[in-house]
Amino acid sequence: EIVLTQSPATLSLSPGERAALSCRASQSVSSYLAWYQQKPGQAPRLLISDASNRATGIPARFSGSGSGTDFTLTISSLEPEDFAVYYCQQRSISWTFGQGTKVEIK
Amino acid sequence: QITLKESGPTLVKPTQTLTLTCTFSGFSLSTSGVGVGWIRQPPGKALEWLALIYWNDDKRYSPSLKSRLTITKDTSKNQVVLTVTSLDPVDTATYYCAHRGRGGWFDPWGQGTLVTVSS
Helix, strand or coil: CCCEEEECCEEEECCCCCEEEEEEECCCCCCCEEEEEECCCCCCEEEEECCCEECCCCCCCEEEEEECCEEEEEECCCCHHHCCEEEEEECCCCCEECCCEEEEEC | CCEEEEECCCEECCCCCEEEEEEEECCCCCCCCCEEEEEEECCCCCCEEEEEEECCCCEEECCCCHHHEEEEEEHHHCEEEEEECCCCHHHCEEEEEEEECCCCCEEEECCCEEEEECC
């Protein structure tokens, strides 16, 4: 099973700041990696697919990068609605999720 | 517009079998490349992929839960059913179904249904 390790577990930032979330895979997943956003009481929402492609309707402040085993989700300037939990997911071999990174207001 | 909604019992007893139904609209499960997956999330914890069924009836299961899971589809009713046997309190979670598009990712998701396993 491919294990995805996300860091940090919690990121404390202020609105307007830049956020960088990391996802590391236990073996190469090529570009078969996605990022989801989950707000309290809501289902996850797809943000980024295939490592760097923004999903429909996702603002340009969200960007994804990386390939192989190391990936990053960047939020260029945090808006109040961006404070949430973010999960990475791979589909190279089966499907697995990371344990999540919570972006909280500092 | 694609929508999905999960339905099933909210409380089940240990050792019993859970049957969940995902009813969807806005797409057909007979379209090439399309699938429906199930994912669960224990309270306060991370997401865990469970199972996926494709348009051609190909089925995939989480290796750690494979012996306890069965996924089926009824294309005419736009439904996908997941059964989980031998329930334990650790199976308490919100269970989501999600559309798997031709791109390969889960988008969108249903609202989820909370299932509590307790005697």
